[in-house]
Amino acid sequence: MLLTGKSAQQTLLYLAFCIAILLVPLFLDDAFLLNKYSRYLVFAMLAVALSLSWGYAGILNLGQATTFGLGSYCMAMALKLGTVPVHTGSEGLPDFMVWNNVTELPWFWAPFHSTTFALVAGILVPATFAALLGWFMFRGRVTGVYAAIITLAAMVVVNLVIIDQQRFTGGFNGITDLAQFEVAGLSFDAYSSSTYYLVALCLSAVLFLSLAITRSKTGMILQAIRDQEDRVRFFGYDVALYKIFIFAVSAGIAGLAGMLYTIVMEFASPTFLGVPLSLSVVIWVAVGGRQSLLGAALGALIVTGVQGALSESETFLESWMLIMGGLFVLTVLFLPKGIAGAFEMLTARFQRQPAGQPATAAKPGGEAITHGEGA
Amino acid sequence: MELVVSQLLTGLSIASILMLVALGLAIIYGVTGVINLAHGEFVMLGAYCAWFLQTQLGLGLIASLVPIFIILALFGWIIEALVIRHLYARPLDTILATWGIGVMAQQAVRLTAGGELRYVEMPAALASSVNIFGATESAYRLFILGLALSLFALTWYIYRHTSFGLKLRAITQNRDIASSFGINSARVYRSTFAYGAGIAGLAGALVSPLKSVSPEMGTTYVVDAFMVVVLGGAQSLFGTVASSGILGELTGFLAFHSNDTIAKALVLLAIVILIRFRPQGLFSARVRS
Numbered sequence: 251m252l253l254t255g256k257s258a259q260q261t262l263l264y265l266a267f268c269i270a271i272l273l274v275p276l277f278l279d280d281a282f283l284l285n286k287y288s289r290y291l292v293f294a295m296l297a298v299a300l301s302l303s304w305g306y307a308g309i310l311n312l313g314q315a316t317t318f319g320l321g322s323y324c325m326a327m328a329l330k331l332g333t334v335p336v337h338t339g340s341e342g343l344p345d346f347m348v349w350n351n352v353t354e355l356p357w358f359w360a361p362f363h364s365t366t367f368a369l370v371a372g373i374l375v376p377a378t379f380a381a382l383l384g385w386f387m388f389r390g391r392v393t394g395v396y397a398a399i400i401t402l403a404a405m406v407v408v409n410l411v412i413i414d415q416q417r418f419t420g421g422f423n424g425i426t427d428l429a430q431f432e433v434a435g436l437s438f439d440a441y442s443s444s445t446y447y448l449v450a451l452c453l454s455a456v457l458f459l460s461l462a463i464t465r466s467k468t469g470m471i472l473q474a475i476r477d478q479e480d481r482v483r484f485f486g487y488d489v490a491l492y493k494i495f496i497f498a499v500s501a502g503i504a505g506l507a508g509m510l511y512t513i514v515m516e517f518a519s520p521t522f523l524g525v526p527l528s529l530s531v532v533i534w535v536a537v538g539g540r541q542s543l544l545g546a547a548l549g550a551l552i553v554t555g556v557q558g559a560l561s562e563s564e565t566f567l568e569s570w571m572l573i574m575g576g577l578f579v580l581t582v583l584f585l586p587k588g589i590a591g592a593f594e595m596l597t598a599r600f601q602r603q604p605a606g607q608p609a610t611a612a613k614p615g616g617e618a619i620t621h622g623e624g625a
Numbered sequence: 626m627e628l629v630v631s632q633l634l635t636g637l638s639i640a641s642i643l644m645l646v647a648l649g650l651a652i653i654y655g656v657t658g659v660i661n662l663a664h665g666e667f668v669m670l671g672a673y674c675a676w677f678l679q680t681q682l683g684l685g686l687i688a689s690l691v692p693i694f695i696i697l698a699l700f701g702w703i704i705e706a707l708v709i710r711h712l713y714a715r716p717l718d719t720i721l722a723t724w725g726i727g728v729m730a731q732q733a734v735r736l737t738a739g740g741e742l743r744y745v746e747m748p749a750a751l752a753s754s755v756n757i758f759g760a761t762e763s764a765y766r767l768f769i770l771g772l773a774l775s776l777f778a779l780t781w782y783i784y785r786h787t788s789f790g791l792k793l794r795a796i797t798q799n800r801d802i803a804s805s806f807g808i809n810s811a812r813v814y815r816s817t818f819a820y821g822a823g824i825a826g827l828a829g830a831l832v833s834p835l836k837s838v839s840p841e842m843g844t845t846y847v848v849d850a851f852m853v854v855v856l857g858g859a860q861s862l863f864g865t866v867a868s869s870g871i872l873g874e875l876t877g878f879l880a881f882h883s884n885d886t887i888a889k890a891l892v893l894l895a896i897v898i899l900i901r902f903r904p905q906g907l908f909s910a911r912v913r914s
Contacts, residue, residue, distance in 0.1 A: 310717055390901040395660055395716065399851055400900055403893045406848060410893075414886040525844060529724055536721055569736065575728035582722040583711055 257465065264461060264544055268454035272447070281441035288440075288449045288514045290554045292507050294547035295453050297534045298460055299503035301546035304535060306464055307496045308476035310398045313405035314531045317376035317501035319523025321508025323412070323425070324375055326518030327359060328368030332429035345427065350417040359418070365433055372509040373502045380501030381494055388490035388497075393479065405523055413520050424519030431513045440516050449510050453547070456503055460543050463499065472496055533574075537581050538588050545590025552589070631760035632881060633874070638762070640873025641770040642835075644866060645828035646846045647853035648777060649821035651865040654854055656797055656817045659709055659719045663727040664850060665843025667822045671697055671829025672838040673734055676743045686748050686834065693830045694823040701822025705815045713814070727843065735840045745833035769831050776824065781862055793817065852896050858905055872896075 271291060278284060296318055303309045330344050343355060361367045383404055387397050412419045420426070431438045431445075438445045463469050474482045475489055483489045512518050521527065531550075538549015553574070560570035585592055650664045661667075671693055678689040704726060712719045751765040784790040795803040796810050804810045828846075836842065853872055857864030872892060879888035 310720070312720075386901055392900060395720075396855070396900055398660075398717070398720065399855055400897050402848065403852065403897050407890045407893045407897075410886050410890040414884070414890070525848075532721065533725075569732070571732040572729050572736070575725045575732065578725035578728070579708060579722050582718050582725065583708065586715070586718065 261461070264457055267544060267547075268450075268457065271450045271453065274450075275443040275446055284443055284446045285441045285514060286558065288446045289511070290551050290558075291446075291449045291453050292511045292514060293531075293534065293554050294550040295449075295456050295507040295510070296504055296531050297538065297546040297550035298453075298456055298543050299500045299507065300531050300535045301538075301540055301543050302460055302463070302503070303497055303500040304532075305540035305542070305546065306469065306476065307472045307493055308479075309493060309497060310394075310532075311401045311497070311500070312398045312532065313401035313403075313528055314500075314504055315523045315525075315528035316401070316405040316408050317380055317504040318508040318511070318527070319408070319412075319518075319520070320376040320379060321372040321505030322512045322518045322522045323419070323508075324362070324368055324372035324505070325431070325509035325512040326425040326428060327362040328365055329428035329431060329512065330425050331359070331363050332365075332432070333427065344420075344425070346420045346423070346425070347417060352417050356418050369433075369509070373505045376505030376508070377498045377502040381498040384494035384497035385490075388493040391490075402525070402528075405525070405528060409520055409523050412523070420518075422520060424517055424521075426517040428512070428516050438513055440514050445514060449514065452506060452510060456506065457543060457547065460503070463496075464543065468492065468495070533578050536588055537578065539590025539593075541587060542590035545588055545593075548590075549588060627759040630758045631762075632877060634757065634760060634762045634766075635881075636874035636877030637770055637870075638766045638873070639876050640869045641766075641773040642828070642832055643849060643853050643873055644777065644869035645769070645773045645831060646825065647850040647857075647865055647869055648773075648780065649824035649828070650847075650850045651854045651857065651862065652780065652824070653818055653821035655862075656793055657709075657713065657814050658716050659712070659723070659818070660716065661723050661821070662720055662847060663704070663723040663730065664821075664825055665845070665847030666727040666730040667697055667701065667825035667843070668829035668832075668846050669734065669838075669840065669843035670700065670730060671826030672745070672833040672842065673738055673743070673829075674826065675745050675830035675833045676838050677738070679745055686745065686830065690827060690830060693826045697826025698819040698823030700826075702815060702819040704822070705818040709818060710811065710814070731840045731843070738840075740840060742837040742839050744837060745830075747834040765834065772831065776827070777862070777866055780824075784862060789813070789816070852893065855900055856896055 274287060275284060278287075296314065299317075300311060300314045303311050303314075343352065344359075347355075362371070383401070387400055392400060413422050415421070430440075436444065438448055464473075471482065471487055472492055475487075475492060479489060508522065511522065530553075534550035534553045535546045536549070537553055538547065539545030557570060557574060560573065581588065587594075646664070646668055649667070650661060653659055653661050653664075674693045674696055675686060675689055678684040678692065679686065684692075708722050708726065709719065712722055747765050751763075751768050754761045754763045755767060784793065792803070792808045792813050795806070795808060796813055800810050849872075853865060853869045856872065857866075857868035875895075876888050876892050879891055883891075
């Protein structure tokens with residue numbers, strides 16, 4: 251099976267992508283651009299996370315930003331405690347706590363003095379949150395639209411609580427004025443190639459980890475659940491357990507993306523777990539192709555890239571959101587499998603093989619609500 | 626006594642606005658199964674129509690209600706014809722498409738009317754306040770309550786007692802069989818969508834004097850309205866009224882004892898827990914399984 255099989259081709263494609271993003275700093279010596287591209291790569295990672303749960307398990311998570319934000323806050327708490335005391339007020343307290351008359355470091359802040367703890371928490375806190383939410387939803391056999399609405403509502407709740415608890419979270423302003431991320435003697439300046447490499451390496455690792463999951467037996471069962479949940483249940487599989495698993499993995503990846511985002515942006519804010527970001531992730535994945543991990547990542551890169559370019563140019567400064575919205579509606583209407591789906595169809599036609607399924611075939615997961623049957 | 630009545634009135638006032646926004650959403654979702662994330666933007670467009678008619682054409686709020694309903698219904702009609710009708714077989718994709726439409730509507734308004742806050746004046750006749758059992762309530766809020774209830778009654782009448790409503794119910798139960806009996810289901814769907822959009826426009830016009838009008842105002846409404854529909858059960862019009870009543874009173878009560886933010890978070894949490902145990906909603910009777 252020397253690089254001929256379909257899966258070997260796929261592996262090569264993924265490898266080529268990872269090498270390509272790792273080579274970028276060799277040709278680019280602009281700190282500002284590197285920072286911008288690191289941001290796009292973080293978004294790509296977030297898109298991969300959603301593709302795992304939405305494309306492969308049929309769980310439309312409208313609250314993907316919740317877990318992203320949780321990861322981001324974990325990292326911000328650690329970096330805030332790492333700042334020199336001048337910035338952190340008396341006795342090592344973060345400045346916003348001093349302004350809010352907090353006299354003692356809250357118990358849940360204290361462990362974040364340790365970077366290792368923060369790194370573990372940044373992945374485990376979102377994953378646990380998702381596992382609990384997933385246990386709650388999937389054990390009760392909540393599917394389709396209702397699952398989407400629950401994830402959305404859960405995000406609004408977390409967002410409201412973070413904004414309300416200003417004394418402990420910095421409230422509306424978030425956590426700003428952070429130290430540089432340092433680990434194992436290396437320090438990562440947000441405007442340098444080191445941070446870019448960190449993000450690119452993490453994205454490559456996440457891509458291959460996700461690819462491995464989707465190719466494993468678990469991945470196959472998840473795709474079966476996406477297409478015909480009841481049938482898989484009748485075979486005796488614990489459907490809820492599989493869904494909870496992938497939901498938690500997706501959340502852990504989103505948490506990692508959140509941590510990297512804080513390193514790149516040098517702050518954490520409640521907008522990181524807001525409705526606009528969460529819906530943007532859905533757009534990226536839909537445009538790129540929800541059933542392809544690489545497609546989702548490319549979708550994020552393309553959409554955020556175009557968005558960045560349009561919003562900076564004079565002529566489109568005002569109207570880029572209008573264009574994005576229009577493009578998105580057209581994608582949903584004509585390319586339900588996104589760019590990856592269109593690409594697959596083209597290559598199939600190019601190789602003169604019988605084109606498998608037309609791109610407009612009925613969507614899996616689309617039958618989640620059978621309408622008019624009293625739920 | 627005074628406190629209790631004033632608490633109840635605050636809750637009712639929140640409930641009436643919730644109901645106005647949720648009614649259109651419930652009709653659209655209940656009949657066509659479309660998750661209309663652009664509903665908040667329909668509300669926003671209604672509010673901007675009210676602002677435009679008042680400042681540019683000098684039309685009072687009450688006089689502009691009918692034109693606003695017609696404009697938004699027309700808008701809904703066009704959206705359905707262009708986009709939604711292609712997506713009835715893919716309900717989850719309607720979430721995505723309608724959200725894209727919402728983004729476009731927001732940006733279009735920002736480009737034409739500007740991003741700054743706009744204010745709509747309350748009708749002078751309703752600017753006073755009324756005394757009920759010692760508690761005072763603004764006449765305008767009572768007017769909204771009355772109008773919300775009459776709109777509900779009208780919708781219920783159409784649903785139960787007209788031939789259009791009969792067709793609607795037939796399609797809701799089984800679209801294919803209804804179509805084979807000669808009901809033009811595509812037309813019924815389009816009318817339903819237009820009607821729902823029109824009601825959303827009315828909701829926007831009515832809340833515009835109470836809150837400032839901005840391109841982003843729709844986002845807050847759409848999540849709340851979804852909660853009402855989910856709580857009440859999509860198939861039940863009475864469920865929508867009852868659940869907006871419950872949510873309104875609950876939000877008012879919790880907000881009095883803590884603050885607005887915590888109240889909202891607690892209410893959302895309660896609904897999430899409820900969906901887990903009763904996904905069909907509180908008031909939805911099981912039609913068929």
